[in-house]
Each structure stands twice: as C-alpha cells, then as structure tokens.
Amino acid sequence: MSLKNYTVKxxxxxxxxxxxxxxxxxxxxxxxxxxxxxxxxxxxxxxxFSDQQVAAAVAEAGYTLEQ
Structure with a gap:
C-alpha cells in the first residue's frame, strides 16, 4: 500500500x-x-492511483489540491 498526504484548500x-x-x-x-x-x-x-487523479477528484468535490 502507498500512503500519500495532500493539502486541500x-x-x-x-x-x-x-x-x-x-x-x-x-x-x-x-x-x-x-x-x-x-x-x-x-x-x-x-x-x-496518481496525484492527477486525486487532484481531479478534489476538484470534482469543489476544492483545490495544493501542489
């Protein structure tokens, strides 16, 4: 398994x-x-899963992934 951390605005x-x-x-x-x-x-x-997929899913929810 891969654990990744992100920040969402x-x-x-x-x-x-x-x-x-x-x-x-x-x-x-x-x-x-x-x-x-x-x-x-x-x-x-x-x-x-990729960072791009996570960013797209966060955007779909109405938020922004900080890069």
Whole structure:
C-alpha cells in the first residue's frame, strides 16, 4: 500500500471533508481516505492511483489540491 498526504484548500466544515472523502474514495485502487478541515490535510491510502487523479477528484468535490 502507498500512503500519500495532500493539502486541500477550501475545506471549512465536516460536510467538506465528506465530499472530498467520497470523491477521492471512488478512485480505483484507493482503499482509505482521511480528511481534516481544520488543517486541510487529506491522506490517501491504496495502490495504483496518481496525484492527477486525486487532484481531479478534489476538484470534482469543489476544492483545490495544493501542489
């Protein structure tokens, strides 16, 4: 498994966290997602996913992945 950490801009509440977790969790190969709106931290666990896929999923949820 590969554990990657990201920072997401725009998450301000628990609903934001759920939206990001739901979208990122749909990426093939992702097995777990955690998000913290207080820090903007998102941790993704799994195999075979790319940073671009995570960025696209975060954008689909309405937020921006900091690069």
């Amino acid at each position: 725009g998450m301000t509440c628990g609903h934001c966290e759920m939206s990001v977790k739901e979208e990122v969790g749909e990426i093939p190969g992702v097995t777990a997602v955690t998000a913290d709106h207080n820090t903007g931290a998102v941790t993704v666990d799994g195999e075979g």
